[in-house]
Amino acid sequence: MTERRLKLGAMLHGVGTGWDNWKHPDAVADAGTNLEFYLEQAKQAEEAKLDFAFVADSVYITPDSTPHYLSRFEPLTILSALAMATKHLGLVATITVSYTQPYTVARQLASLDHISKGRAGWNVVTSFLEGTAANYSQEEHYPHDLRYQIADEFLEVTKGLWDSWEDDAFLRDKKAGTFYERDKLHALNHKGDFFSVKGPLNISRSKQGQPVIFQAGMSEAGRDYAARHAEGIFCGVGSIENAKAYFKDIKQRTAAYGRDPNHISVMPGINPIIAPTEEEAEEKYQQRLSLITLESALTSLGRPFNYYDFSKHDLDAPFPDLGDIGKESIQSTTEKVVEMAKKRQMTLREVALESAIPRTPFIGTPKKVADLVQQWFEEEAADGFIIGPEASPSSLQDFTAHVVPILQERGVFRSEYDPAATLRENMGLPIPQNRYTEKRAAKVEVGR
Amino acid sequence: MTERRLKLGAMLHGVGTGWDNWKHPDAVADAGTNLEFYLEQAKQAEEAKLDFAFVADSVYITPDSTPHYLSRFEPLTILSALAMATKHLGLVATITVSYTQPYTVARQLASLDHISKGRAGWNVVTSFLEGTAANYSQEEHYPHDLRYQIADEFLEVTKGLWDSWEDDAFLRDKKAGTFYERDKLHALNHKGDFFSVKGPLNISRSKQGQPVIFQAGMSEAGRDYAARHAEGIFCGVGSIENAKAYFKDIKQRTAAYGRDPNHISVMPGINPIIAPTEEEAEEKYQQRLSLITLESALTSLGRPFNYYDFSKHDLDAPFPDLGDIGKESIQSTTEKVVEMAKKRQMTLREVALESAIPRTPFIGTPKKVADLVQQWFEEEAADGFIIGPEASPSSLQDFTAHVVPILQERGVFRSEYDPAATLRENMGLPIPQNRYTEKRAAKVEVGR
Structure with missing residues (x-):
């Protein structure tokens, strides 16, 4: 090692x-x-x-x-x-x-x-x-x-x-007239x-x-x-x-x-x-948070779910059941979101804001x-x-x-x-x- | 104009x-x-x-x-x-x-x-x-x-x-919160x-x-x-x-x-x-010509004809009839070679050398x-x-x-x-x- x-x-x-x-x-x-x-x-x-x-x-x-x-x-x-x-x-x-x-x-x-x-x-x-x-x-x-x-x-x-090409395939020997060695060139034939x-x-x-x-x-x-x-x-x-x-x-x-x-x-x-x-670090974080609008948090949440439109759901109801949406996308991200929402019984609003810029x-x-x-x-x-x-x-x-x-x-x-x-x-x-x-x-x- | x-x-x-x-x-x-x-x-x-x-x-x-x-x-x-x-x-x-x-x-x-x-x-x-x-x-x-x-x-x-994107699509107006104008973004839908x-x-x-x-x-x-x-x-x-x-x-x-x-x-x-x-210019040209071997001239002639192997033909016989070979390749080059050979009744050797480094x-x-x-x-x-x-x-x-x-x-x-x-x-x-x-x-x- x-x-x-x-x-x-x-x-x-x-x-x-x-x-x-x-x-x-x-x-x-x-x-x-x-x-x-x-x-x-x-x-x-x-x-x-x-x-x-x-x-x-x-x-x-x-x-x-x-x-x-x-x-x-x-x-x-x-x-x-x-x-x-x-x-x-x-x-x-x-x-x-x-x-x-x-x-x-x-x-x-x-x-x-x-x-x-x-x-x-x-x-x-x-x-x-x-x-x-x-x-x-x-x-x-x-x-x-x-x-x-x-x-x-x-x-x-x-x-x-x-x-x-093998590392030493190219000789470029002007005197001998040999540019490369033929047995060091390989076709892949895949x-x-x-x-x-x-x-x-x-x-x-x-x-x-x-x-x-x-x-x-x-x-x-x-x-x-x-x-x-x-x-x-x-x-x-x-x-x-x-x-x-x-x-x-x-x-x-x-x-x-x-x-x-x-x-x-x-x-x-x-x-x-x-x-x-x-x-000051905390202030920087708060400044960053203050830039986020709920609208953009929802949009950005939708991207890994194939641009799913979350705005049609009730913001203060539990995170909606999306069925298979997102399964073929960034699985790791969508699963994490769904799990977090389920585990902590979060509303859509909470999930969107927390996902937008996690602490x-x-x-x-x-x-x-x-x-x-x-x-x-x-x-x-x-x-x-x-x-x-x-x-x-x-x-x-x-x-x-x-x-x-x-x-x-x-x-x-x-x-x-x-x-x-x-x-x-x-x-x-x-x-x-x-x-x-x-x-x-x-x-x-x-x-x- | x-x-x-x-x-x-x-x-x-x-x-x-x-x-x-x-x-x-x-x-x-x-x-x-x-x-x-x-x-x-x-x-x-x-x-x-x-x-x-x-x-x-x-x-x-x-x-x-x-x-x-x-x-x-x-x-x-x-x-x-x-x-x-x-x-x-x-x-x-x-x-x-x-x-x-x-x-x-x-x-x-x-x-x-x-x-x-x-x-x-x-x-x-x-x-x-x-x-x-x-x-x-x-x-x-x-x-x-x-x-x-x-x-x-x-x-x-x-x-x-x-x-x-239209040229002025991106506003990037931090105060207004407008990154770009939506009607200046166009999907092609081709x-x-x-x-x-x-x-x-x-x-x-x-x-x-x-x-x-x-x-x-x-x-x-x-x-x-x-x-x-x-x-x-x-x-x-x-x-x-x-x-x-x-x-x-x-x-x-x-x-x-x-x-x-x-x-x-x-x-x-x-x-x-x-x-x-x-x-001195003529000397330069002669120096360049002296580098060419007949073998490489034949190989290089073959490339536009889909790497046709000209070496199997008699060098001093008239340029061979290749039928359709090269028709689907660089047509302009292959046609030019064939025409030149025909018009001037050239041998394969002559065609190869003249094509290698035309004056x-x-x-x-x-x-x-x-x-x-x-x-x-x-x-x-x-x-x-x-x-x-x-x-x-x-x-x-x-x-x-x-x-x-x-x-x-x-x-x-x-x-x-x-x-x-x-x-x-x-x-x-x-x-x-x-x-x-x-x-x-x-x-x-x-x-x-």
């Missing part, structure tokens, strides 16, 4: 996904397509020696989508731009497998990986909004569990394509249930071998997928007890698949509220937040955190400027990057050996 | 597409995935005030593909990176419509357009290699003319998606023969309204497509007489579709060989090449040129450092960029009005 290290990422998410975030006096209202905003955030993250910037994504909007979703950069393009403004920061792109082709995804990620000299990551998602199908010439969205079967094969194909992909990919392996794989699934199928494939997990946050149970479950599943549990980082997304005193445990002075980060890490509730902008537009800045130095002081987090390190190396992950090189090595071994 | 302006682009194509280019003593052998090489080329192009950098593409390789194709950056990612290293240079990405989805392409291009502040262009291609289908889970590649029907509808959808796309797109319009559309088709279907849609054409080059005929044909077709013929730029790709004296008319001193550029422009054989690396690794540098200053001196080409100009403005193209804004304006007019 390799040594555990704390990992930290920055969620670059414009103003954040809440309906009212943009109205905050400090919010950059057009952040979603504001290059300078993204550059500034990436710079903050890199100055604090964070592991990576993480760009979330989705490909379907309605007039009721929250402002950040309405107009924002596409992940691969903005991260390719950020690659030029950073030197060490990992660059994690969210890309769906439900409406893309493995050849294109493998290629664009490999290209980002080359451009950034080994800093690319891929957050594999399956797209949860049923409406997405209508943007991609499909009559129906794939059901939840089928999406994970597709995701399995998709990743298998992508990894296969990334091995098209034929599966969902994809037939011959290959080879038209780009060489990157410095880190393959982009780092992230996953965000919390459902049963999602956890299993993560345990098999993921090297980082972006997950929801609840109490430390819940987090510990989730952490343990993921590590056990990962070990059960024969993988080193230290090669998967459980990283809850947190939206810290940080201020010099507890009182984070990561609120208080820099020292308190640093203590919590350290505690969660050391008590194995998390391997690290992804810092999001939901609770305050200055969350990332406050965290990088005031919390990270404390963690560095304590030796809990790195103070410098290894100058030549890839994202894999920064995260303590091995560089996956090319499957064909491995086979070759095995043959030599047997032949001895 | 607007005034004609000379346009110049740089083809960023690694070492170039010839099999032996990389062996040139001055060639950067790993150029295809060498970020510093691309940065340097973009810098040269921008310092010379060129209109754009152009990144060609394809998505299928075999062990016999020429070295540049084997490993290279994907266009959208490398151009997003180059957007950060340049301020005025247009960024034209080649993207196939045969194996992509309009929603994704519209979005990635719009994102590049935002990142570059209005400098994106799209070279629409249909993919000519039959093998491509096997990388995209399809049993068969689409036949040539069907590809253009798909391309028609694809572009229609993409343009529709780019109009999802249902056609090949695509069903609801929309809206999840990114606002860019500074130039829509990316500039390029096209490279030379066939009948390709010309017609260009006349309807293209704002720039990347085309082959032959004699000035052929170029004039092609130019006239394109402008007539464009006018026949009710478009201003000055809103389509015919831009042959040229591979100039430039040196202080004629003798360009643009060879000689900077003054001679500048004279030719000016002549072709003034005599309406071209609206401009795209400078490629096939004939010499230093073509772009020689052209930007020695030929462009002469053209600037003569007032034929710009000496400075308009500081705030988009690619559209640099190319003298109008910003297309949003279709819904246009309708609204028309209604107001009628209502008066």
